[in-house]
Amino acid sequence: MPVAYEVPRLHVVSGPPPSVEADLVVVPLAEDHVTSTVAEFDAAVGGALSAALARGEFTPKSLETFGAPIVGSGWAASRMVFVSGGPRGEMGPERFRRMAATAVSMARQQRRARVAWVDVEPGHMDAAGRIDILGEAFTVANFDGAIHKSRPEPRFFLSDVTVVSAAAGGLDRATAGRIVGDAVNSARVLINEPGNFLVPRTLAEKAASLASVDGVSVEIFDERRLETMGMGLLLGVGRGSAEPPRMLVARYEPADAPTDATLGLVGKGITFDTGGISIKPAEGMERMKDDMAGAATVVAALRAIALLRLPVRVVAVVASAENMPGSRALKPGDILRGASGLTVEVNNTDAEGRLILGDALWYARQIGATHLVDVATLTGACIVALGKITTGLFGTPQPWVDAIRAAADRGGEKVWQLPLFDEYKETLKSDIADMLNSPGRPAGAVTAAMFLKEFAGTGPWAHLDIAGTAWADEAKAWMPRGATGTIIRTLVELGRAALPR
Numbered sequence: 001m002p003v004a005y006e007v008p009r010l011h012v013v014s015g016p017p018p019s020v021e022a023d024l025v026v027v028p029l030a031e032d033h034v035t036s037t038v039a040e041f042d043a044a045v046g047g048a049l050s051a052a053l054a055r056g057e058f059t060p061k062s063l064e065t066f067g068a069p070i071v072g073s074g075w076a077a078s079r080m081v082f083v084s085g086g087p088r089g090e091m092g093p094e095r096f097r098r099m100a101a102t103a104v105s106m107a108r109q110q111r112r113a114r115v116a117w118v119d120v121e122p123g124h125m126d127a128a129g130r131i132d133i134l135g136e137a138f139t140v141a142n143f144d145g146a147i148h149k150s151r152p153e154p155r156f157f158l159s160d161v162t163v164v165s166a167a168a169g170g171l172d173r174a175t176a177g178r179i180v181g182d183a184v185n186s187a188r189v190l191i192n193e194p195g196n197f198l199v200p201r202t203l204a205e206k207a208a209s210l211a212s213v214d215g216v217s218v219e220i221f222d223e224r225r226l227e228t229m230g231m232g233l234l235l236g237v238g239r240g241s242a243e244p245p246r247m248l249v250a251r252y253e254p255a256d257a258p259t260d261a262t263l264g265l266v267g268k269g270i271t272f273d274t275g276g277i278s279i280k281p282a283e284g285m286e287r288m289k290d291d292m293a294g295a296a297t298v299v300a301a302l303r304a305i306a307l308l309r310l311p312v313r314v315v316a317v318v319a320s321a322e323n324m325p326g327s328r329a330l331k332p333g334d335i336l337r338g339a340s341g342l343t344v345e346v347n348n349t350d351a352e353g354r355l356i357l358g359d360a361l362w363y364a365r366q367i368g369a370t371h372l373v374d375v376a377t378l379t380g381a382c383i384v385a386l387g388k389i390t391t392g393l394f395g396t397p398q399p400w401v402d403a404i405r406a407a408a409d410r411g412g413e414k415v416w417q418l419p420l421f422d423e424y425k426e427t428l429k430s431d432i433a434d435m436l437n438s439p440g441r442p443a444g445a446v447t448a449a450m451f452l453k454e455f456a457g458t459g460p461w462a463h464l465d466i467a468g469t470a471w472a473d474e475a476k477a478w479m480p481r482g483a484t485g486t487i488i489r490t491l492v493e494l495g496r497a498a499l500p501r
């Protein structure tokens with residue numbers, strides 16, 4: 001089976017640009033660029049850039065490109081491409097990531113294996129942050145998910161990326177970015193896998209191998225163990241499937257980390273969501289193989305945090321089951337008792353994510369997580385609210401939500417907070433159990449988060465609903481169709497920051 005991606009070799013050199021051995025030289029350009037910063041490159045292409053700008057053939061709007069052969073003497077490379085970032089004021093981490101990925105997809109189409117990025121346009125970032133994002137983006141863009149074709153189309157990956165920059169510590173930052181990009185790609189591979197290849201047992205094994213890096217310990221709980229732990233919500237969801245559920249716990253506890261705070265990352269790992277007895281319509285159901293994206297996200301983030309040796313304690317808890325309508329399946333109206341002791345009336349078996357997360361959140365708190373974040377493809381209602389552009393953010397107290405928003409901003413990922421007003425809690429009332437799992441259509445993303453809140457304890461907790469953002473339906477120049485790997489970067493940035501008290 002072919003690999004889905006290759007990690008390019010990274011080089012950071014201070015220049016001069018003409019001396020760089022590459023098959024394609026990429027020059028980033030702001031819409032409001034200063035002509036003198038690109039003069040050298042315009043000269044290299046014999047004035048083709050200024051001519052194209054003057055003719056309006058190249059309008060340097062965001063992510064527009066202009067390629068030309070290098071005609072100037074003394075250049076090692078034969079072709080140059082200018083990639084616009086739009087107005088400089090918009091050129092933050094997300095824009096640089098997309099610019100780099102756009103350039104890589106162009107290089108791969110043209111079968112150019114060695115790409116040089118000339119770091120002449122700062123946007124509104126500092127050099128270190130920019131080079132970190134570039135290291136990530138070059139790696140993420142070197143991905144081809146079509147690994148199950150028996151006659152694969154010819155595949156082409158970058159071998160080398162050279163960043164031309166005089167920034168101090170540039171190679172370290174590019175390498176850090178590449179670690180994140182590698183983690184993102186490993187999550188995308190898992191998320192893209194179909195439900196017949198990835199069941200809870202194999203998800204747990206593959207997640208364990210991803211988490212098996214220096215300083216990380218991993219445990220997997222099988223169905224018997226889950227029984228003795230009282231994980232009735234996770235077991236209940238798994239009951240309709242011949243494939244037993246699993247829980248995975250990974251801990252990264254470096255000696256230099258503060259001992260009074262532990263980041264707890266909790267992921268939804270439904271390897272396929274048919275809806276169970278409350279079965280989903282056939283149309284589009286195949287997408288439900290990505291219902292373990294939250295699980296892949298938290299494991300990949302823990303892997304990156306450990307490889308980066310960040311001085312922070314992290315535990316990842318993944319709850320995994322296959323939501324199937326088998327003969328032993330959960331039925332609407334059934335009552336489950338979770339590990340926390342709370343009972344839940346399951347009026348809709350398709351609201352399964354909140355059930356398995358209930359047990360996982362509670363358990364993460366039990367094993368010492370002080371600051372919780374869960375990541376889940378939780379609700380279609382979140383897609384209705386925010387579309388496929390923005391991840392839903394919920395949580396309490398506000399400084400913790402703000403910390404996550406700030407981490408997402410630094411990572412260049414879009415999140416937007418939705419409310420958790422007490423009034424919404426009414427909808428979760430059941431006549432005969434402590435709670436109802438599916439309170440109906442209004443504010444569906446919020447009521448799902450309200451349900452989770454009941455299991456998260458009293459400390460800081462946040463929930464990221466990636467139902468809309470985990471999967472790209474449409475290919476873009478910077479991202480193919482399929483799993484996106486979103487939120488991993490945000491969690492790594494969170495690991496870099498001090499946890500608020």
Ligand code: BES
Pocket residue numbers: 273275291348350351352353377378379380381383438439440444467468
């Ligand atoms: N995994 C789905 C949410 C989902 C839907 C993700 C579409 C991505 C795309 C989740 O388990 C689910 O089925 N949620 C239900 C909840 C409802 C029954 C309260 C939903 O959103 O319809």
Ligand code: MN
Pocket residue numbers: 273275349350351352353
């Ligand atoms: Mn469901």
Ligand code: ZN
Pocket residue numbers: 270273291350352353377378
């Ligand atoms: Zn689901």
